[in-house]
Amino acid sequence: MKRSEEENLILRASRGDRAAAEVLIRAHQASLYGYMLRMTGQADLAEDVVQEAFVRVLTNLDRFDPRFRFSTWIFTIAKRLWVNACQKQKPTYSSEVVSTWGKPAPIEPGADEREDSRGRVRDALQEALLGLPADQREIVVLFHQLDWPIRQIAQYMDIPEGTVKSHLHRGRLRMRRLLEAYESRSGNVREALP
């Protein structure tokens, strides 16, 4: 979505236009959910955070600063909500959820073995991601999953671009090692990765 188009939607939504608000939600909910899912490792929590973030943003649209991107704003709100949720109750992703993600999916009769193997790789990937420090995980997700430019990530996280890059490099290196460790536990992953 073009920035001018987005600004127009924001203006309309702030004046009480329901349709404009809906377009904004639909434009950003998938990426925001993907980001939160990768960050939290918990689908329910990610969904709750996404929903509340949109509610907060849409009820405070008059506070939107047009110098920034709408996505940056809503990701910031969502991240704060997640951090607050973590402070209120200790996150459970570190052990429980990782084990859930890491469990091999039950093989249905006749299911394609290759697809099963891809599922295991996804699990491995999520486990590796959750094994990264939060900053590195966030940068890897924003850069590789959501295609945010380094500059936007630096602005969003309020850190220099060089720091973003070093986090990204370290995150990738660590993720590679975690994946290798996962491979050593599961032969299927090696099969799926060329």
Next chain:
Amino acid sequence: MTSARDRRHSEPLSDEMVNAFFDRELTEGASEVFFSKLRSDLPRCAEVARMQRAISLLREPIEAPDVSARVLAEVHRRRRFIPESLRRFVTAGRLAAAGVALAGVLGLFVVERVSPGALRLSPRPRPVSEVVQHAAQDAVQGVSGLAGGTRTVVVLPGPELKDQPARRASAAVHSLMELRPGVTSAKLLATPRAGADDSMIIYRGAGPDTRIVLPEVVYFDRNAAVVLPLGHMSPSRIGSMDWAGVSSDNLFLLPAIDPAEVVRAGKASPRSEDRREP
């Protein structure tokens, strides 16, 4: 002799170059060199391919739940959406309200310019003498009424002062009334007290601050030579009177004053002053 290009191709693949590749920062020429080196370094190639595969899995779309309906319902609950047909009226209404507010401010400004102070909600502080002047007639009437009801004002409830009615009476003041700035409330002055219905307190200050207080009904400003019944004053006015400097040392009791005489006291020397004890 090997060219610089050949040398670049023969050097091993550096981590910086791999990172530049994943950071999407390789130029076209650098990409060519990168892939050329990758082909000749199979372990590195496998490593890069594995990471590339992981990244591509990371980029696979995630099936996200549609939260739009729930979000819109919650937003509508907190801050109602407005149908399009009404939105223009709302906009017009907001503009009209802003216009009215602006006109109001301008109007106030103009009124204030034309007639400064006209818009004050609370009365401007005025000297007590001015207040007294405005209430002079009421005061005279009040004193006349007092004269009708009480021939003489009997002071000094304390037994030791019965025979010397006009003397310095700090002790009697205590028995009569504590009149202390900041402590004695004007309301108390206006409240009838048992056993002191006819009593009178005279404050013997000097100059414009000189006042006589008839605690039950009358406030007397010697300087303005008028008597003002307290009953004719609003509590806020009484409360705003300046009691500074009033103490038992400059309070005197008078044995008897004809209220009519009190009215004249400002011009002639009041009896209280004549009888003042050293």
